[in-house]
Amino acid sequence: MIWKTAHLQQRALESATELATRCISPQLLESSADRIHLAIVGGGPKGFYALQKLADSLRAETYLSRQIEIHWFNSDHNFGAARNFNTDQPEYLLINNCIGTIHCFSKSNLHKEKPEQALSLVDWIAYHKTENKSVRSLDFASRALVGHYLANTIMLFLTNLPTNIQVNMVVTTITQITENGRNYRIGISDSRWLLPFNYQSVLLATGHSYYSENRDLQTFADHASDVHYISSIYPVQQLDRIKAGVKVGILGMGLTFVDTVLALTEGRGGRFEENERALTYMPSGEEPATLYPFSRSNLPMLPRGPANKQQRYYLRFVTQEWADTLLQQCTVGIDFPEAISPVLEKEAQHAYYRTLSKDFSSSDSFIDRQIANIPQTERFSLKKLLFQPFCLIDQHAEDQHTNVVSYLRHTLEEAEKGELESPLMAAAAVWREAIPIIGQLYREGKLTAESHELFDQKYYGAFCRTAFGPPMENVRKILCLAKAGYIRFRFDSPPNVATDRTHNMFTISSNRQKLDTKVLIDARMPRPNVVAHHAALYQNLVKEGFAMPMVNGSYRPGCVQLTPHGQLVDSSGKATAIFVYGTPTEGFTLDNDSLSPDRNDFATPWAQFATHLIKQQNAIHYEA
Ligand SMILES: Cc1cc2nc3c(=O)[nH]c(=O)nc-3n(C[C@H](O)[C@H](O)[C@H](O)COP(=O)(O)OP(=O)(O)OC[C@H]3O[C@@H](n4cnc5c(N)ncnc54)[C@H](O)[C@@H]3O)c2cc1C
Known part of the structure; x- marks a missing residue:
């Protein structure tokens, strides 16, 4: 089942509008010397988690006498849902993980006081649904529905705040932070002035706040008639300018590629009809003629089968004990190919062959011997899965399109079996299970410079391609469109883009x-690059010396340098009172592209840090 907003009561869909009416412009903020001010920049899920954690931390300090005012900034009115879960987006844009994995609470006081209000996404849908179907944790949902869940949760959170905490949701883009004694002042884009508040501390939860626009391609498109270069597809309505019947080149074959394809087909009135489990595409006539995806690897992502606690493969070698031992032993940096890769390889081979033989109880040495008896050329390996996946299904056609379509068809069948039945999907699940542990070995530049770079450039994308692909429903649609001739997988080696x-x-x-085409879409999610492609805020932070690019030996991952608790390190090497949380920490941390409130949680140290500052301020005020 895929849950959409049409399956919910109207009441559940009103919070996003109510939240928007609560937002104010920065000019309406009132200044008061008595209050303690804190700022959160970024109104998406991570900004909300940080707010929640701060409120929880402050709730515990019952004696605080001063009023605390939190200014929560976002570029637009979509607090909570933000861009990725925007409630206005079309319903065919789906979440990529099943609903059972999504909840926006960690250990909140609200949870303890009013557990009926701190609902997981599954319970929230069950509570608000009008559809006469039961909600299963393995179901999926539209991203717009998840946006409503986030907005609804924030409304409840705001109505339960203690009286000494005030939250102002302010719509503006922050471009600058400067120092004022021991405090910070904040600058906004639509004005030259700094807001008249002294912020004790600031948390940046700005999501994907960098871009991948290629200026040469953009300039070319700007000066040529009927030529379009689209550097980012969101919101997908911007694809409306692509005319029906044209050829479209799509750079990137990941999750954004899937959204692009759906926007240009289903989003234009085409329909997918199901007949005896086979999908047929009924075109509207508004579609482009053919979509030509390509990437460095030219490989599609594996479909993501739903996984919950009962139906998932559990690891044997990539364990916390293994990681702790490695951390203790490695004094000069961890070498990914030498210390981590072989363990992941062994893990993936065990996952594959144990699932194949349904043998989850024999000793590891027994399985090792079984694997060693298989000739190398025939043996499953993680390397093949990551870099030569067609050979796993014995697919060696001359034509790339045939290879990709056969591979997608095969992997879809495997995903439908689930990872406890499919050896391939069990091996693919290894990365999903391993990433929290590998993240501990990666973070803070613990890998050697060479292997940090190698991992970022070569391995990370390949792992994500196998473990974090689109839901099966979307792969079925891609296959159906490929069969109907709307998608053509033409390239089998890394292509180069030039202008004619x-x-x-x-x-x-x-x-x-x-391929010659008048339309080129960049459907990749850019990685952080604080020097070249970051939003003005980060570039200004570096320019003003409040931040510096992270350096790991000879390698610069592109993000800013942080302390182990997530504080920006300034150009003199000192920790600041500005914290960063979520996607902009990618490179210093690993795997931030999820709704998890706990993954790489720099919001909790920030909440503790801010609470400590507030206690100090409160004491000074009291003594005075
Ligand atoms: C298209 C897409 C689909 C995704 N789907 C899923 C999914 O299905 N499941 C999942 O778990 N994860 C998904 N993700 C991963 C996603 O990154 C996270 O789930 C989540 O959105 C991250 O929340 P965030 O608050 O860190 O960032 P965001 O949601 O991006 O929110 C950041 C907010 O900060 C604002 N902002 C940025 N800079 C400034 C500034 N200078 N001043 C003021 N405001 C600013 C932005 O406008 C934005 O509203 C998806 C990501 C993308 C890009």
């Missing part, structure tokens, strides 16, 4: 294939 000024075209060419 004579014919006003983009030319995409690899060793053996070439």
Whole structure:
């Protein structure tokens, strides 16, 4: 079942509008010397988690006499849902993980006081649904529905705040932070002035706040008639300018590629009809002629089968004890290919062959011997799964399209079996299970410079391709569109994009294939690059010396340098009172692209830090 907003009571869908009416512009903020001010920049899920954790921490300090005012800034009115779970987006855009994995509470006081209000997504849908179907944790949902869940949860949170905490939701883009003695002042984009408040501490939860626009391609498109270069597809309505019947090149074959394809087909009135488990596409006539996806690897993502606690593969070698021992032994940096990769390989082979033989109880040495008896050329390996997956299904057609379609069809069948039945999906699940532990070995530049770079450039994308793909429903749609001729997987080696000024075209060419097109879409999610491609706020923080790019030996991962608790390190190497949480910490931490309130949790240390500062202020005020 895929839950959509049409399956819910109207009452559940009103919070997003109510939240928007509570927002104010920065000009309406009132200044009061008596109050203690804190700021959160970023109104998405992570900004909310930080707010929640701060409120929980302050609730425990019952004697605080001063009023605490939190300014929660977001670029638009979509607090909670933000961009990725925007409640206005089309319902065919789905979450990528099943609903059982989503909840927006950690250990909140609200939870303890009013457990009926701190609902997980599953319980929230069950509470508000009008559909006469039971809600299963393995179901999926539209991203818009999740946005409503977030907005509803925030409304409840705000109505339960203690009286000494005031939260102002302020719509503006923050571009600057400066120092004022021991406090901070904040600058906004729509004005030259700094807000008249002294903030004790600031938390940045700005999500994907960097861009991947290629200026040369953009300039070319701006000056050529009927040529379009789209550097980011969100909101998907911007794809409306692509005319029906044209050829479209799509750079990137991950989750954003899937959204792009759906927006250009289903989003244009096409329909998928199901007949005896086979999907047929009924076009609207508004679709582009053909979509040509390509990427460095030219490999599609594996479909993501739903997984919950009962139906998942559990690891044997990538354990907390293993990671602790490695951390103790490694004094000069961990070498990924030498120390981590072989253990992941062993884990994936055990997952594959134990699931194949349904033998989850024999000793590891017995399984090792079984695996060693299989000739290397025939043996499953993680390396094959990551980098040569077609050989796993014996698919070696001359034509890349045939290879990709066969691979997608095969992996979809495997995903439908589930990871306890499918050896391939069990092996693919290894990365999903391992990432919290590998993240401990990665964070804070613990890998050697060379292997940090190698991991970021080569391995991370390949692991995500196997473990964090789209829901099966979306892969079925991609396959159906490929069959109907709307998608053509043409490239089998890394293509190069150039511009042809004579014919006003983009030319995409690899060793053996070439494509001329007037429309090019960049469907990749950019990685942090604080020097070249970051939002003005981060560039200004670096310019003003409040932040510096992270350096691991000879390697710069692109993010800012942080302390182990998530504080920005300034250009003199000192920790500041500005914390960063979520996606902008990627490179210092690993795996922030999820709704988890606990993964790489720099919100809790920030809440504790801010509470400590407030206690100090409160004491000074009291003594005075
Ligand atoms: C298209 C897409 C789909 C995804 N789907 C899923 C999914 O299905 N499941 C899942 O677990 N994860 C998903 N993710 C991962 C996603 O990153 C997180 O789940 C979540 O959105 C991260 O929350 P966040 O608060 O860190 O960032 P965001 O949700 O991006 O929120 C950041 C907010 O900060 C604002 N902001 C940025 N800079 C400033 C500034 N200078 N001043 C003021 N405001 C600012 C932005 O406008 C934005 O509203 C998806 C990501 C993308 C891009």
